[in-house]
Structure formats: structure tokens, C-alpha cells
Amino acid sequence: MNILVFGKDGQLGRAFKAVFDPLLTSANLQVAYFGRAECDLSTKEEVLAQLNAAKPDLIINASAYTAVDKAETEMDLAFAVNVKAPELMARYATENGVTFLHYSTDYVFDGSKEGFYIESDARNPLSVYGKSKAAGEEAIEQVFATSSQGQFAIFRTSWVYGDGGNFIRTILRLAKEREELTVIHDQRGVPTSALWLAQISLDLALDAGCRLKQFSSGIYHAVPAGETTWHGLASFVVQAALDAGVELKAKPAAIKPILAMEYPRPAPRPMNSSMDSTKLRLALQSGSAKASNSYNELHNVPNVPSWDRMVQEYVSTLASKGLI
């Protein structure tokens, strides 16, 4: 089976490589990875040329224009990468009976909901980045709505951390440099491991023999269980690093909560980003009833683990590799 991964140099793209590498020897998989150097996603001709040359059975779009604040002044580029490119991928998928996995964001919501967002809640993005990701979702849905071929999943996720720059690593760097930090405490959401996200995506799309399987096309919220605030996450990771034996100047008590309005940024963020992953959990359960694969056995999918357990594991891995 031919798999094409766009966005190889991002956090999620690297996570897919980490998940696929051990499978390559035993499964009949060929995985091609494209980054910006191989394919500029803002150029229609390049996207089409690469799709036609690679002839994938499975397209994984781990790329995106993710510079949330910069997008406010780079709207055309954000829309080219986040709407036009995935639309082309979706069209290729429907024309060739291909499976398409795409990723979206909590920023498609305005954050005014009291509880956890579910897939059918109305999109109402606040920022240009959020608008581009919401329009990307709509474009994919529309392409597939007019075809009976191919299938797609859009995984909406939030607060992603993996191999790359992210909030957790920024907090750990600052906690080494400074004795006191200030972190927003009135925005809540769910931290999500890029590695876990890549793994559960494949669990939906592939069977135990790494063959494509049928699933119900649509949007799936893909975040761990529970929720926290940026301040809660910062305090948790600092404590986790101290527990792992890392020396830090700032201790959890020295992380001061501030309001989002005290830290204005060009792009507004939703106050509530928390999403509910029940739909995905149920889809994985029905899939795993038919076939259990080695990933299921190792990582206890379809039980969606809680965010704190995975963050703890991430921080202790960073500590053991000397990356804090």
C-alpha cells in the first residue's frame, strides 16, 4: 500500500514517521514523506503533480499553516495551505477511491460553550487561522458529499505537543531561566500528544495487517480525556520535570495565573477549547471488536487516556534524553 504523508517536518508529521518506521519491515507499506522542500502546498500545480506521481492509497495531511498570529496578516497564504491544498487532496481521494486523513483545530469554535465541544457544534472561528481551518473542513466535506468514492476523517485536535516547538517545551525552557512565570488561567483545553494522535488516526484507518479499513467518514474530535488550563498545564509540567530530577529555577508555586486579557495577542483565542472524543472512542471500539492490532494491545486503545498521564510521560522522556 502506498501512503503519502504531507507535512513531514511538523510535530505530527514526525510522529507519523515514528509510528510507521517500526511497521515497515513487517507490513507491505511504502510511505512517502513530503515537506515544504518536496511540495509547496500553496502551489496548486505542485500538489497535483505530487499526488499524481505518488499514486497514494492513503493520504495523510499532517501539514498546515499554523502560525496563528501571523495568519492575521497572511490570510491568502493561510487559506491556500489550509483550504485549497486539502481540497485538492480530497478531490484526488474521491476521484481515485483513496482514504484521506486530515487534521483540524479547536480554533474552529468561538469558545463560548460551557461544556465540552462535540463534532456537531456550530463552527464560529474567531481568528483568520481558525477561519482557514474551518473553511478547510467545509471544503473537504463538500468534495466528499458529491462522491461515493473514497473516505475521509478530519481529526479535530488541540494543544499539540511532540517533536518540535510547543507550549510545554517553552514553559520548561522559561522555568530553567526564570524564577517566576505568568501563565493564562482562564482559557481551557486539552493537551494532545502528536504521537498518540498519529497512532489513533491509523487505528481508525488501518486493520491489524495494516490494510485500509472502512470507517464512517466525517469529523472526529481527537483529544485525550479531561481538560486543564494553560496555567494548570504549566504547573503540571514544571512539577513533572522536578519529579524527573530536572533542576528548574521556577517551582509550581512561582507560576502566577493571569487573565487572557492581560496578555493580548494579534489573533483572539477561544476561552474554551475542550472537546469530547466519545465519537472517536466509539468508532475505535467498533473497529477493534473486529480486529485488535498490536498498537491496541500496547497502548490500551480504544480507552482514551487522560491528558495528564501522557504529558507526564512526555516530560519524563524529554528529561531522560537531556532535552530540558
Ligand SMILES: NC(=O)c1ccc[n+]([C@@H]2O[C@H](COP(=O)([O-])OP(=O)(O)OC[C@H]3O[C@@H](n4cnc5c(N)ncnc54)[C@H](OP(=O)(O)O)[C@@H]3O)[C@@H](O)[C@H]2O)c1
Ligand atoms: N500545534 C497545535 O497546537 C495544534 C492545535 C490544534 C490543531 N492542530 C493541527 O494539527 C495539525 C498538525 O499540527 P502540527 O503541530 O504538527 O503543526 P506544525 O508543527 O506547525 O507542522 C506543520 C507543517 O506544515 C508545513 N507547511 C506549512 N506551510 C507549508 C507549505 N506552504 N508547503 C508545505 N508545507 C507547509 C510546515 O513546514 P515547515 O516545517 O517548513 O514550516 C510544517 O512542517 C495541523 O493541521 C494543525 O492545524 C495543531
